[in-house]
Amino acid sequence: MAHPTLAVLEFNLEGYRRTWRGSVLSSFVLPILFVIGFGLSVGSFVDAGGRLGGVSYLDYIVPGMIASTAMQVAFGESSWPVMSKFLWIRTYHAMVAAPLRIADIVGGDLLFILLRVVSASAVFVAITAIFGALHSAWAITVPLVAGLLGLATAAPIFAYAARLEVDGYFPLLQRFVVIPMSLFAGVFFPVESLPVGLRPLAYVSPLWHAVEVCRSATFGTGDIYPIVGHLGYLALWVVGGFWLARLSFRRRLIG
Amino acid sequence: MPDEPLIRARGLVKRFGDFTAVDGIDVDVHKGEAFGFLGPNGAGKSSTMRMIGCVSTPTGGTLRILDLDPTRDGPAIRARLGVCPQQDSLDPELTVRQNLTTYARYFGVSRRTARARAAELLEFVQLGERATSKVEPLSGGMKRRLTIARALVNEPEIVLLDEPTTGLDPQARHLVWERLFRLKQQGVTLVLTTHYMDEAEQLCDRLVVMDDGKIVAEGSPRALIEEHSSREVVELRFPDEALDAVAGKLDCLGERVEVLPDRILLYADDGDAAAAEVHRRGLVPAGVLVRRSTLEDVFLHLTGRTLVD
Structure with missing residues (x-):
């Protein structure tokens, strides 16, 4: 008998069967646009300035862009969809009446997001490899790091979405957390270029840690201990987020 | 059991x-x-x-x-x-x-x-x-x-x-x-x-x-009706009359009399007999309906007619 968590994953995949074409298309188109838009055009200016030493701007931002895309896919899948499964479709209310535990429900939905993020990142890696932006075989681990970041993003948002009664808060989360993170957490330029006072904000964000690891992987550089530290920090977000999500789901569904 | x-x-x-x-x-x-x-x-x-x-x-x-x-x-x-x-x-x-x-x-x-x-x-x-x-x-x-x-x-x-x-x-x-x-x-x-x-x-x-x-x-359902209501209910409608005054004349008719804004309910085991007695007392209702008691009568009796929102 399949584990009940997998039955929840299966439900998500059944729904995804309707929309996968669109999302696969965008996971191919997005990296190409990024490569052309930022890497080649903006990159030609940056490279002319010579600020990054011998590294081309495209190669510099690709690992960051993969991580940032992972975060945004995770945000998209864990915000409105989760809230609507409480408020409008009432999917979770139906699930909790079956012999599923709260952990199965949260776990199954997170597994689905993990699959989405890992597959989108794998496509991103493949396409940027074609453009010659990857310099190490370690790049093959990037989708897994992106997956970890996806969980680190989605789990706490699950907890948040489970407490909302009206939508309207997600745009705020997007404007004041998600977008600033993608701009200032080391995706487009080194955090060291930020004013000293702002740097800690980048350092606490899960995105920066994932960007650092992804960049080490695509360049094949970096020491083991920082990498373990970054991964450990992301894992903390996953575990803490999962714990909070379980709490919020339980509060909402079992009263 | x-x-x-x-x-x-x-x-x-x-x-x-x-x-x-x-x-x-x-x-x-x-x-x-x-x-x-x-x-x-x-x-x-x-x-x-x-x-x-x-x-x-x-x-x-x-x-x-x-x-x-x-x-x-x-x-x-x-x-x-x-x-x-x-x-x-x-x-x-x-x-x-x-x-x-x-x-x-x-x-x-x-x-x-x-x-x-x-x-x-x-x-x-x-x-x-x-x-x-x-x-x-x-x-x-x-x-x-x-x-x-x-x-x-x-x-x-x-x-x-x-x-x-x-x-x-x-x-x-x-x-x-x-x-x-x-x-x-x-x-x-x-x-x-x-x-x-x-x-x-x-x-x-x-x-x-x-x-x-x-x-x-x-x-x-049957036992509840037997226990909490009469066997039958007579619904009486009167044209333009103060129903409370009419109800005063229905004393001792049936088990219970209930005055609603538009009609009077007379709970009695023999509805036809109760309806005949109403006429004998000189009252002329515009409409008389004799029906069996339902669970709804029991329900309203037990939980009241006040609206719950």
Whole structure:
């Protein structure tokens, strides 16, 4: 008998069967646009300035862009969809009446997001490899790091979405957390270029840690201990987020 | 009854902060029975159902379901229950069939069995032809039937139905009643809440009337009518008269007289005799209707006519 968590994953995949074409298309188109838009055009200016030493701007931002895309896919899948499964479709209310535990429900939905993020990142890696932006075989681990970041993003948002009664808060989360993170957490330029006072904000964000690891992987550089530290920090977000999500789901569904 | 009840509650309490939703109720539901919780809004029916469905923890008292403890064995109990909630929780973007097969998987039913069972259940609720259509465009009655089918995917021993026909048109209601009756004939135990008296009379072998978190009456529909109302009711309408003054002249006629804004209800065992006596006392009603007492008379008598919102 399949584990009940997998039955929840299966439900998500059944729904995804309707929309996968669109999302696969965008996971191919997005990296190409990024490569052309930022890497080649903006990159030609940056490279002319010579600020990054011998590294081309495209190669510099690709690992960051993969991580940032992972975060945004995770945000998209864990915000409105989760809230609507409480408020409008009432999917979770139906699930909790079956012999599923709260952990199965949260776990199954997170597994689905993990699959989405890992597959989108794998496509991103493949396409940027074609453009010659990857310099190490370690790049093959990037989708897994992106997956970890996806969980680190989605789990706490699950907890948040489970407490909302009206939508309207997600745009705020997007404007004041998600977008600033993608701009200032080391995706487009080194955090060291930020004013000293702002740097800690980048350092606490899960995105920066994932960007650092992804960049080490695509360049094949970096020491083991920082990498373990970054991964450990992301894992903390996953575990803490999962714990909070379980709490919020339980509060909402079992009263 | 000699057998152990499938559901047994003793002094069951549910509190939300200061508010007591369920205030110490005793309930036994036996195998094969159709058992109803009746009551106005806010009487505690749904809170009770949620505790029986193991998605709400009792604040006090004891509750045993299928001889298991709902706080400890929730998943094991839920595996043997079917739940038809008051609000639809179908996935509007999946097909009718997918709604059943995905749900069956939560119970560990194999894909193959899930498909076979879905086909069978869709025939049972007369949705066989809609199997591949999306749920979104279905009518309210169809969605409710699909929800009932979904509650049956695990071949449950007890089916919980929270207001199964609220919001449905008469045709749809009768179809739902007929299917539920068939289930009962197959030996499935039904537990339902309703505030429709005709539904309770149609479906329930036994019921309790709840008001303000407490059980105020218990028995079969017939026994409740016998106990709490007269055999018949005479409805009297008078043109342009102060009904209170008229009621004064109806003293000692029947068991009870109730004055409503538009008519007077006279509760009597022999309605025709009571109606004849009204005329003998010189009163000339514009309309006289003699009817049997219904569960609705009992319900309104026990829970009052005041509107509960």
